[in-house]
Structures are given as C-alpha cells and as structure tokens.
Amino acid sequence: MHGIFRLRHVIATIALALAPTPAFAIDEALLPRNLSPWGMFLSADIIVKTVMVGLAIASLVTWTVWLAKTVELRRKGSLALQRTRALEGNMTLAEASVRASDARDAVAQLIQSCAKEAELSGGILDDGLQERVALRLERVEAAVSRQIARGTGVLATIGAIAPFVGLFGTVWGIMNSFIGISESHTTSLAVVAPGIAEALLATALGLVAAIPAVVIYNHLVRGIANYRALLGDASAQLMLLVSRQRDHREFRLARAAE
Template identity: 50%
Template structure:
C-alpha cells in the first residue's frame, strides 16, 4: 500500500475521519473533560477563600465575650450564623425558659450550616455524573464504531485488516477519551468531597462557638442593662 493511501494513524486525523456518531461522542467527552478542569480551578479558588474566611472568623469569635451584632460582621457564614442567633433571640423576647431558647437557636444554626454546605457542594455533582457516565459514553462510541467497521467489511466483501483497522482504531479511541474524561473527574470529586467535609466541620465549630456566646449572654441576664450594654460595646469592633 502506498503512503498516499495509508489510513490515518494520529489522533486528530482519526477524529476528523471518524464516523459522525463517533465524532459526536468524542466531542461530547472533550466538553465533559473541559468542564471537569473548569470546575477544578473555580471550586479550588472558592474553597480556598472560604477556608481563609472561616479561620479568620473563628479567631474573631474566640476573642468575643458576647454575641456580636451581625451588622458589624462581613458577609459570610459567620454573619449568617450570628444573624440566625439574633433572630431567635428577637422571636423569643419575653420568654423565661432559657433551655428552650438554646434549643431553638441550635436548630436555626444547624439549618444555616446545612445551607452553607449545600452551597459549597454546588457544582461537584457534575463531576460525579461525568465520572460515572463518561466511560459508558465512550463505550457507546466504541460499539458504534465497531459496528460501522463490520458494515464496511460487508460492503467491501473482504476481511483485509487494512479495511477494518481504521474503524476499530477510531472506536477504541472513543473509549480512551471516555477514560481520560472520567478518571480525573472521579479523583477531583473525591478531593472536593474531603475538602467540603473539612469545611463542614469548621462551620460546625463556628456554630458551636456562636451557641456558647448565646448561652453566655442568657446567663448574664441578671446583669444590669447598663453593664450588659457596656460589655457589648466593648466586644463590637
């Protein structure tokens, strides 16, 4: 066989000369791989900034002796937790049962925790979807390509390897691209799962600290209003 009639052997040429369905599968998998790396960059930046803010907030709450005013805090998870605590304090104004106030505050804080964890997980579900479906999408392209190769054999009335090899190579390339898309998606998804789990524990620590401040404020209710107001002014930046 002359060099001019040799079938394409490099990846790009096989993609260009592949069957339309196989081409569609490869393009779809390439887009899935692009989405995976985009999520990696965007989510890593988001979680890194969130982790830094949580650490700063933890240091601030450790230095507080009373529950700060939410308006004095920067927007974020701590402001949400403190606002939830103050909201319950306002709704419970006039009630004498301190245990009930603490329980309702804890329930509100748990709700805020779950909301922030859902926000942190946003986008990672796509990684799980890509990781679980990309190999099967690639396999579909492989099966279709092999079927197309057998059809070519029947039309050419020959079993020559030169006739069947290009189609089979294109088909196997679809499986390879499926694995290239799926493996990083699974690894990155597991990485983000661990990162979000660590941040969830950090949020729970912040929530516990806010609840401690609420409990401490309730126990100080025997103080005179002026003394309590002075203490709060000293704790508010």
C-alpha cells in the same frame, strides 16, 4: 535442453501470477494517510465524532468545576477559620453581631441568625432560647452546605457515565469496521484498522473524562467536609457565647451595646 528450461520458466511465471494474494497483504493505497488522534477524529463518522466532542466537553467541565470550587473553598474556608478564631476570644454575642453586620459569608450568617433569635426572645436567656438558636444554626449550616456543594454532582455524573459513553463510541466504530469488511468483500487490515482505531480513541477519551472527574469529586468532597467542620466549630462557639450570657442583666448590657 534449453527449450525445456525456458518452458519451465514460463510455467512458473504463470503459476506465480495466478497464485492467490495472501489474506494479510495490505493494499497501501487503502491505508489512511493520517493515524494521529486528530486525523482519526476527522475520518470518524458523525456518531463517533459526537461522542468524542461530548467527552471533550465533559472533560472541560470537570476542570472548570475543579478550578472554581477550589478557589471558592479556599476563600470561604479561610474567612470561616478567621471568624471562628475571633469568636474564641473574649467577645459577646452583640459584639460579634456588630462585626458581622455587613458580611454575607457563612459564619457571618450564623452570627446574624443567632443574634436575631436572641433579639426576638426579648433578651431572655434560658434553655428554650438555646434550643431555638441551635435549630436556627442547624438550618443555616444546611443551607450553606447545599450552596457550597453545587456543581459537585456534575462531576459524579461525568465519572459515572463517561466510560459508558466511550464504550458506545467503541461499539459503533467496531460495527462500522465490520460493515466496511462486508461491503468491500475483503479482510484487508486497511479496511478494518481505521474503524478500530477510531473506536479505541473514543474509549480513551471516555477514560480521560471519567478518571479525573472521579478523583476531583473525591477531593472536593473532602474539602467540603472540612468546610462543614469549620461551620460546626463556629456554631459551637456561638452556643458557648449564648451559654456564657445566661445572666439576664449581662445580656441586657450586651444588647444596649448594640
């Protein structure tokens, strides 16, 4: 009887040794040591690394543009509002021109352009002068608007293409995962997991670069629209100044005050 039990034990041991390993078993030796974002970046191949670096640079550009344009809009908007309020007072075109003679801000350019056209017209105020002044002011507004909007196009581009760049990194990482499965002839998660993790990291970086770019772009567009509205108010005030000086004699005196 003792021999029978011993024989059964030997047979069970041999069967256990010959049994196939479950497909979900993970060889701990194959697992990556570092699954942090930095570790996954270091273990990624050159293509995925390039995608991640590009997305990081795009994110840096986004925040740089936001900081620069926010400071610029606040500074120029405050100065434009100050000069526009000054035009609302009892001021002639000649006085406004003298005050803005040494300045290069947007409203100062509007004032100088208006005064230049009045000077070229020989001091004659009529409907033709008002039309020419309106045309000059429109051109200055367009030039200043293009200048203040510089850099925002980069944000629109980043917001549009960053998700697709991240998706490219994802596809490339998953493709490498399947290549690793084929070469290792195993379906172990230790082979599949690192490539998938790298792919998902590329997707995450794409979203991190794209979402702030879109939000900041919309914010700057609203700020630029407000700034353009201030320029429109300044142009309207200048047109009112020209209209008030329709009296030829009054304009002559204003020119003499220069």
